[in-house]
Amino acid sequence: KTNVAVYWGQGRDQQRLRDFCAQTDIDIINLGFINGFPTQGAYPGSNFGNQCDGNFYPGSDLLSGCHQIVDDIPICKQMGKTIMLSIGGAYTTGQITNDAQANWFADFLWYSFGPVNSAVADQYPRPFGDNVVDGFDFDIEHGGPIGWKTMINRLHMRFQEHSDKKFYISAAPQCPTPDAQLGDAIASTALDFVWVQFYNNEGCSAKNFVDGTFNFDTWAGIIASNPNPDAKLFIGLPAAPKAANDGYYIDATQVSTLVRWYMAFYPKVFGGIMLWEATYAQNNKDALGRTYYQQMKDILDS
Numbered sequence: 001k002t003n004v005a006v007y008w009g010q011g012r013d014q015q016r017l018r019d020f021c022a023q024t025d026i027d028i029i030n031l032g033f034i035n036g037f038p039t040q041g042a043y044p045g046s047n048f049g050n051q052c053d054g055n056f057y058p059g060s061d062l063l064s065g066c067h068q069i070v071d072d073i074p075i076c077k078q079m080g081k082t083i084m085l086s087i088g089g090a091y092t093t094g095q096i097t098n099d100a101q102a103n104w105f106a107d108f109l110w111y112s113f114g115p116v117n118s119a120v121a122d123q124y125p126r127p128f129g130d131n132v133v134d135g136f137d138f139d140i141e142h143g144g145p146i147g148w149k150t151m152i153n154r155l156h157m158r159f160q161e162h163s164d165k166k167f168y169i170s171a172a173p174q175c176p177t178p179d180a181q182l183g184d185a186i187a188s189t190a191l192d193f194v195w196v197q198f199y200n201n202e203g204c205s206a207k208n209f210v211d212g213t214f215n216f217d218t219w220a221g222i223i224a225s226n227p228n229p230d231a232k233l234f235i236g237l238p239a240a241p242k243a244a245n246d247g248y249y250i251d252a253t254q255v256s257t258l259v260r261w262y263m264a265f266y267p268k269v270f271g272g273i274m275l276w277e278a279t280y281a282q283n284n285k286d287a288l289g290r291t292y293y294q295q296m297k298d299i300l301d302s
């Protein structure tokens with residue numbers, strides 16, 4: 001089974017999460033973003049675009065009134081979606097500079113967005129209420145490598161303490177290898193999904209399929225040697241022409257050629273397609289009125 005993953009949370013005039021969870025062509029949704037990296041003992045910051053009520057936990061940039069997300073996650077679970085909470089994005093503040101800070105950040109994410117834990121209820125907020133995300137996505141686009149491997153190892157430790165539910169870790173590196181931020185973490189920590197941003201970078205993007213420099217093969221080798229033998233590699237794509245820098249969007253016909261080739265060549269590691277992002281995809285319809293994520297699902301299932 002291959003999957004369609006989309007980012008949601010930063011779309012212009014975006015619809016609610018429940019509207020995307022109602023789409024059978026979407027399997028995984030990355031909620032973006034936790035975009036403020038906290039100092040030890042502080043709360044991280046978050047931003048979900050036009051969602052939430054604009055209130056924050058006192059003295060922090062962490063949204064406290066995300067009532068739409070609170071109400072919608074149960075619907076997404078009923079629809080069988082995998083809901084990941086995404087850390088980073090293009091606009092972040094703060095920097096992880098040491099392991100103590102990284103462990104604090106990882107524990108905060110776990111106790112605030114993972115399983116409800118009464119033993120720590122007085123120490124951590126629940127921005128999404130009693131909802132429990134299915135895992136954490138690292139979309140780290142600048143600032144260097146410090147902390148990410150430590151955070152992922154810490155999260156794995158917390159996952160092992162909660163063995164009755166599987167939790168996932170994913171990463172969204174850019175296509176030049178090794179990725180300046182996540183390369184070390186991707187090589188040395190067990191990951192479940194790696195959705196490479198095959199756009200916005202000359203000489204390795206999906207649009208470079210035509211000039212032979214698209215580097216899926218290199219990434220397939222990296223993911224095949226990840227500590228998790230079941231790690232899956234996704235082709236990350238802009239969901240519309242304006243979703244990425246000029247010239248990086250490719251249409252469904254071009255995607256079909258590329259996907260059929262690499263899905264056939266790397267049947268074990270090929271996981272599917274990631275789209276940046278949901279609202280761009282929803283508004284990018286073909287002549288038959290199919291959204292870009294419908295077009296992607298059709299390619300994967302053809």
Ligand SMILES: CNC(=N)NC(=O)NC
Nearest residue numbers: 007089090139172197276
């Ligand atoms: C400019 N940054 C982005 N487009 N980021 C992503 O596509 N992250 C998955």
